[in-house]
Amino acid sequence: MLDLIYHLPEQLQNAWVVGRSCSVRKRRKVDNVVITGMGGSAIGGEIVKSLLLADTSIPVMVWRDYRLPPMVGRRTVLFASSYSGNTEETIAAYLSGRERGVQIFVLTSGGRLAEMAAGDGVPLIKIPSGMPPRAAIGFMSIPILVVLNKLGLCHNYEDDIMETEILLKERMNFWRRRASALGNFLFKQIPIIYSMSRVLDWVGYRWQCQLNENAKVIAHHGCLPEQSHNEVMGFGAPDFINKRIFIIGLFDKKSAHHRTLIRFQEMVKLLRGYIAGFRIYETEGKSLLARMFSLSVFGDLVSVMLAKQRGVDPLTIPRIDELKGSLSRRKM
Ligand code: F6R
DSSP: OHHHHHTHHHHHHHHHHHHHTSOOOOOSOOOEEEEEOOHHHHHHHHHHHHHHHHHOSSOEEEEOSSSOOTTOSTTEEEEEEESSSOOHHHHHHHHHHHHTTOEEEEEESSHHHHHHHHHHTOOEEEOOOSSOGGGOTTTTTHHHHHHHHHTTSSOOOHHHHHHHHHHHHHHHHHHHHHHHHHHHHHTTSEEEEEESSGGGHHHHHHHHHHHHHTTOOOOEEEETTGGGGTGGGGTTOSGGGTTOEEEEEEEOTTTSOHHHHHHHHHHHHHTTTTOSEEEEEEOOSSSHHHHHHHHHHHHHHHHHHHHHHHTOOTTOOHHHHHHHHHHHTSOO
């Protein structure tokens, strides 16, 4: 897993090339973009959504369920994203998009989705197979950006991708050392991650998912300022988790409101008696893409360092595999 994280800069580069090779035909006026997928595949959609939130007026939604919402229609561009191509929710959503005559792109390494796309004449963005989906974050995001750019729905992110590659290469070893230190704090604690601006919400959720899947620990992600209006009241109960929670604040100076950082600082003061500790981590880099990746990759490294400390294999996800297996034996 560590190796895959270290090779993310090359993955971003390859993902760009994959996106370029997809032939795109502009069909009609576009009202919205929907990216449907689950787990590690859906995260790619979140990256696209955050970038477009700052870049265009076109609404982008990430949809994580079987049936598509009513807003998906003939003027929607739909990406069905599943690394394996066999995720039943994504297949079901693809079928419901196909029924509605939506312009669809399939992003996958193979499986049933690739077969269906070929059979239906739907453009297929084929990415390399053989990785855990959560490690294919570049392949699950960058090709979507390239296709949207070809459709004239967003700007060209090539420079931002290049900046991100350089930043990751330069900072990886430092982040790894820092991740190891944070791993020590998180050992035997419950991590709660607060993202302090909307473009970091997916990053906070990524931390949670990576801690779940790689380190095999329970973790929770919340958003600030919202959670300071409700969740803050929950600390202290049940009492056996007192002093067992470690708070991580994710901060991006360019996108966060300055009051949100003050709010975080005041909130942790109030929680002093209930938490084991807290840390704030700030984004690095210039472009939004690089800034988001700076903290998401750091979180990936933290999850692997914690996995090491806990003596668990970050690559395997037996419970998820078992669940998928038992569901596949039940009638759809
Ligand atoms: C596995 C992982 C999972 C999968 C999810 C959906 O690495 O992160 O969250 O991404 O079970 O599977 P795919 O991505 O194949 O559609």
